[in-house]
Amino acid sequence: MRSLIDIIDLTVEEIDELIATANDIIANPDKYAEKCKRKKLATLFFEPSTRTRLSFESAMLELGGSVIGFSGANNSSAAKGESVSDTVRTVGCYADIIAMRHPKEGAPMIASMRSPVPIINAGDGGHNHPTQTLADLLTIHREKGRFDHLTVGLCGDLKFGRTVHSLIHALSRYEGVQFVMISPDELKVPEYIIQELEKEGIPYTETRSLEEAMPTLDILYMTRVQQERFFNEADYIRLKDSYILTPDKLETAKSSLSILHPLPRVNEISVAVDNDPRACYFKQVSNGKYIRMALILKLLEVE
Amino acid sequence: MKIDSINNGVVIDHIRAGKGMELYHFLNLDHMDCSIALIKNAPSQKMGKKDIIKIDTELDLDLDILGYIDPNVTINVIKDSVCVEKIHPQLPERLTNIIQCKNPRCITSVEQEIPHIFKLTDRKNGEYRCIYCESKAKN
Numbered sequence A: 001m002r003s004l005i006d007i008i009d010l011t012v013e014e015i016d017e018l019i020a021t022a023n024d025i026i027a028n029p030d031k032y033a034e035k036c037k038r039k040k041l042a043t044l045f046f047e048p049s050t051r052t053r054l055s056f057e058s059a060m061l062e063l064g065g066s067v068i069g070f071s072g073a074n075n076s077s078a079a080k081g082e083s084v085s086d087t088v089r090t091v092g093c094y095a096d097i098i099a100m101r102h103p104k105e106g107a108p109m110i111a112s113m114r115s116p117v118p119i120i121n122a123g124d125g126g127h128n129h130p131t132q133t134l135a136d137l138l139t140i141h142r143e144k145g146r147f148d149h150l151t152v153g154l155c156g157d158l159k160f161g162r163t164v165h166s167l168i169h170a171l172s173r174y175e176g177v178q179f180v181m182i183s184p185d186e187l188k189v190p191e192y193i194i195q196e197l198e199k200e201g202i203p204y205t206e207t208r209s210l211e212e213a214m215p216t217l218d219i220l221y222m223t224r225v226q227q228e229r230f231f232n233e234a235d236y237i238r239l240k241d242s243y244i245l246t247p248d249k250l251e252t253a254k255s256s257l258s259i260l261h262p263l264p265r266v267n268e269i270s271v272a273v274d275n276d277p278r279a280c281y282f283k284q285v286s287n288g289k290y291i292r293m294a295l296i297l298k299l300l301e302v303e
Numbered sequence B: 001m002k003i004d005s006i007n008n009g010v011v012i013d014h015i016r017a018g019k020g021m022e023l024y025h026f027l028n029l030d031h032m033d034c035s036i037a038l039i040k041n042a043p044s045q046k047m048g049k050k051d052i053i054k055i056d057t058e059l060d061l062d063l064d065i066l067g068y069i070d071p072n073v074t075i076n077v078i079k080d081s082v083c084v085e086k087i088h089p090q091l092p093e094r095l096t097n098i099i100q101c102k103n104p105r106c107i108t109s110v111e112q113e114i115p116h117i118f119k120l121t122d123r124k125n126g127e128y129r130c131i132y133c134e135s136k137a138k139n
């Protein structure tokens, strides 16, 4: 029995396999409509995240399975002082697979060590969120047909943005990938990630200017720059517009650019960009459901 | 300073000066009733000063703890007053309940019964990370 805690748990071949399954689901949804009949997914959300939970639940429902679970710390077993281990051992008696979100880092890991059924990490604090990365990867693959030889721009909060860190990890394994990190100095990629890239000899550049980077990019991954990450309001106001994507900033971009964003967005991508054919962030949401379907099938070992 | 040599037991040599007492506690030697000598600041050609622990009984030492606290020690196993084996412990791959995760966002900070497990992630720099939250261990 396997669980998915960290994107690095999956080999390149396994990611290829998941993407192939997701593509087949998109092409032939009827073929999968009863694959998980009589199976149950439990969504244990110790902190609420409506969009992630809905994505998991839709995925299971579209496979013909059913869904149980809870959301929010107050009505959960944790509020009564139960350990994560006991919760999953109990829920494992009802459900065939568990998607868990927890505010504490490593909670899904300890769950996977004790659970009788597979655990999917649906986000543990600021630590891992592997199914978001799988959604990003499926989107890149559907748009580009490959993972190798891509110039990937990452823009916004690169310091705290865990989705950015996982995506760098995942894409680092493919040949010819280079990264362009676009952020204010305050929100640069952490030093340990830079060291890993240096160690592996993976090319990257760092810049403060989205305009400067734009013409080189095949992928532009936008994230939100949150005001609370800045020491003072003046810096935030001075910088925030630099990292907002607008139609005029896209003028120098390649026609084949793909724009991604893990959503929810606040204002970092102007609504005027939504109708641009290069905008992929809503496709990314539906891809998230399809890749979760593929993952559920894989972990349940459903043929 | 003269301390009798031992017949059957273990001599932990080349302990970094000042680390002897820490090792003594980590190895739970205060609970043993055989004769044990903790020698501090013994002169050493190689190290200037060193600590030595002599334990006059056969016992299985936790090499993982030794390797973690001071990977440069030498363990001499003595049988019939002769050193029959010299062991140089290595940094262990895993540490269970030897150090604690200090990350306040880690699941181990709220659930007391979870074992604190650290994995060796960089042998050259002796870097350990918590298996749950991946924070670096602070020495």
Ligand SMILES: [Zn+2]
Binding pocket: A106, B101, B102, B103, B106, B107, B108, B130, B131, B132, B133, B134, B135
């Ligand atoms: Zn930890």
